[in-house]
Amino acid sequence: xNRFNTYLVNGSFDQAxxxxxxxxxxxxxxxxxxxxxxxxxxxxxxHYQKLVxxxxxxxxVCPSAELLISDLQQLFAIDEIAVAKIVITRGEGARGYAPPxxxxxxxxxxxxxxPQYSVxxxxxxxxxxxxxxxxxxxxxxxxxxxxxxxxxxMARMEWHDEHIFDGLLLDQLGNVIxxxxxxxFVRFGDTLITPDLSLCGVAGITRQHILGLADVLGxxxxxxxxxxxxxxxxxxVVICNSxxxxxxxxxxGEVIMSKQHLAKTxxxxxxx
Numbered sequence: 695x696n697r698f699n700t701y702l703v704n705g706s707f708d709q710a711x712x713x714x715x716x717x718x719x720x721x722x723x724x725x726x727x728x729x730x731x732x733x734x735x736x737x738x739x740x741h742y743q744k745l746v747x748x749x750x751x752x753x754x755v756c757p758s759a760e761l762l763i764s765d766l767q768q769l770f771a772i773d774e775i776a777v778a779k780i781v782i783t784r785g786e787g788a789r790g791y792a793p794p795x796x797x798x799x800x801x802x803x804x805x806x807x808x809p810q811y812s813v814x815x816x817x818x819x820x821x822x823x824x825x826x827x828x829x830x831x832x833x834x835x836x837x838x839x840x841x842x843x844x845x846x847x848m849a850r851m852e853w854h855d856e857h858i859f860d861g862l863l864l865d866q867l868g869n870v871i872x873x874x875x876x877x878x879f880v881r882f883g884d885t886l887i888t889p890d891l892s893l894c895g896v897a898g899i900t901r902q903h904i905l906g907l908a909d910v911l912g913x914x915x916x917x918x919x920x921x922x923x924x925x926x927x928x929x930x931v932v933i934c935n936s937x938x939x940x941x942x943x944x945x946x947g948e949v950i951m952s953k954q955h956l957a958k959t960x961x962x963x964x965x966x
Contacts, residue, residue, distance in 0.1 A: 701804040702765050715800055716793065717783025721841035723800075724748040725781040726899070728936050729808070733770045734763075735778060736936070740899045745780065748838045749799075754784050757801050765803040777806040777937060781841070811938050819944030819953070820859035820933070822873065824922065825849040829865045829894040837897035846874045860933060862922075862946060865894055870920045876933040877901035879940075880925050881956055886913040889920050900934040903964060910963045911956075930954040939964050 703709040717723035726745055728735040735741055742759045749756035766778055781804070785797040827849045835842075849861050860873040870889050872878055877898045880887045888905065891897050908915045925931060931943035931951060942957040944950070 700769075700806070701802060702769055703802050704800060705761070705765050705768070711800070711802070712786050714786050714788070715783055716785065716787045716797075717781065717800065717841055719787075720791065721843075722752070722793070723754065723781060723783030723841045724752065724839055725779060725841060726839055727777060727779045728899075730766065730770050730774070730776050730778045730805075733767045733772045733774075735766065737899055737903065738763075740902060741780075741936075744839075744897075744899060744902075745782065748840070749782060751834075751838050752784075752840065753793075754782060754797075754799055756782060757799065762801070762803070765801065769803055769805050775808050777808055779804040779806065783841070809937060815859065815938070815941050816958075819942035819951070819957070821857055821945040822933070822943055822947070823853045823855075823858045823861045824947045825852055825861040825863050825874070827852070827863070829863055829871050831866060831893040833893055836894050837891050839896045839898075849874050859941070863895075864922060868921055870922055870925050871895040873933055876935045878925075879904060879932045879934065879956075880920060880928040881913065881930040881932075881954075882928055884913055885916055886911065887916045887918050887920055890917050898935055900936050900939065900964070904934060904940070904960060907960070907963050911959060930956045932957045932960065934960070 703711060711718055726741050728741050746756045762780060770776060781802040783800045784793055785800045787794050827845060829845055849863055852861060860876050862873055863871050865871050870878060872895045878889055888901060905915050926946060926949050932940050933943060934940040940957040940960040942954060
């Protein structure tokens with residue numbers, strides 16, 4: 695195989711994922727998705743910090759930054775803009791949930807084309823579906839981008855309308871948590887609120903970055919529980935992730951949101 699293949703397993707184009715790998719068998723691992731430019735990931739220190747923290751939370755030793763960068767530079771050409779997904783699992787194990795006392799983590803780096811986002815998303819905002827599925831509470835896994843993403847898969851199966859960009863996910867108590875592939879910010883006057891993720895949800899890198907932009911945006915940042923009813927009364931709703939930066943929300947279900955410009959300001963601050 696050659697460098698034009700779209701993935702590496704443990705730094706090799708020729709290695710395959712074992713059927714007894716615990717990530718394959720149990721979702722025992724974590725991942726992150728990032729934008730690649732000039733064979734380097736955007737905001738790499740944030741991404742690596744989160745890879746280390748998520749691995750530590752479930753007891754996996756994260757591969758070194760140098761090793762992961764080496765993998766990325768094998769896979770991505772210097773002049774391409776594309777998407778990298780890094781997957782780290784606990785490695786191989788015998789049948790049963792109990793992990794071996796000693797494991798060798800497996801790492802996979804996958805290359806995908808950069809999605810072509812519609813100009814309309816940037817100019818007029820995006821529509822959200824309110825998902826029927828509710829996220830379960832599990833504080834020990836809250837915030838972690840682990841490999842158990844069946845809730846997101848089932849939520850994404852709820853709509854086939856190409857005019858819907860993403861689905862809004864609530865928890866068992868009716869609190870807004872996130873979207874299937876995005877984090878959420880809501881503006882009330884001079885206050886920008888993002889949902890509390892202490893019980894469930896994924897804490898994305900772009901969410902973390904926006905929380906640090908209080909001075910730039912001239913807004914107070916608050917992490918808080920937020921009901922759907924409250925969200926629908928907000929001055930603005932913005933969603934974000936590492937690939938598109940931020941999009942204005944123009945419609946949620948049947949509710950039309952007034953046209954605003956916060957997402958454009960955030961994209962500029964993020965240099966996207």
